[in-house]
Amino acid sequence: MAENRNNQENDDFREEFGDKLMNHDYDGIKELDNPAPKWIMAIFYVSIVFSLYYFVYYFIMDGPTQDEEYIEVNIEHEKKYNAKGDGEVFVLLTDEASIKEGEILYKEMNCGACHGANGEGNAVGPNLADNAWIHGCDFESVFDVIKNGKSSKGMTAFKNQMPDGKIQKVTSYLLSKLVNSNPENAKESQGEECK
Numbered sequence: 001m002a003e004n005r006n007n008q009e010n011d012d013f014r015e016e017f018g019d020k021l022m023n024h025d026y027d028g029i030k031e032l033d034n035p036a037p038k039w040i041m042a043i044f045y046v047s048i049v050f051s052l053y054y055f056v057y058y059f060i061m062d063g064p065t066q067d068e069e070y071i072e073v074n075i076e077h078e079k080k081y082n083a084k085g086d087g088e089v090f091v092l093l094t095d096e097a098s099i100k101e102g103e104i105l106y107k108e109m110n111c112g113a114c115h116g117a118n119g120e121g122n123a124v125g126p127n128l129a130d131n132a133w134i135h136g137c138d139f140e141s142v143f144d145v146i147k148n149g150k151s152s153k154g155m156t157a158f159k160n161q162m163p164d165g166k167i168q169k170v171t172s173y174l175l176s177k178l179v180n181s182n183p184e185n186a187k188e189s190q191g192e193e194c195k
């Protein structure tokens, strides 16, 4: 009886799954041949081939590490967006985009915390919106104060926070927009009036 039922079940099974049924039968447990889809196999083989290339390139031929690649990209970036060499950054930029960027940097770098949102000066830092200067009003002097700071007097050095190209833009903003803009609550002028 049991034998018959088994055979009957086997026949039903065969009908339903046809040629997928493999010749294995372990105590009634059958195995179907269900290969993985071709596209998965394709990805699998491609990744094996890629891993060979990867291994050879990075471990045998000594390809660049992430850090090395990062430095390379950074140098490219500096070349593209910053002034190229000494001296060239001591030039007043007059185009609108640069001045605007300088204004944004003034906000982003929190210059306003010590110089007032509009450069009017406050208890900490001097007025930057007049035309009197403690450290000189020529481009190079202003640039230098921002870059190297005056640590003993409380002015932060920004050389580690802004590359020269950006300091050039902030300086340009100060000298072409902020100077003589006479904001409200201006702190009294310090230093020498610029001629």
Ligand code: HEC
Residues within 6 Å of the ligand: 105, 106, 109, 110, 111, 112, 113, 114, 115, 124, 125, 126, 128, 132, 133, 134, 135, 136, 142, 145, 146, 150, 153, 154, 155, 156, 158, 170, 174, 190, 191
């Ligand atoms: C932590 C406070 C602080 C911050 C932040 C700060 N400054 Fe100053 N800054 C000072 C002080 C204080 C002085 C005056 C230094 C002195 O008397 O020698 C000064 C001086 C200056 C001077 C020279 C002014 C002069 O009369 O010669 C310039 C230019 C200047 N800061 C620009 C900036 C810019 C641009 C930023 C933002 C990128 C900035 N500062 C951020 C405190 C600050």
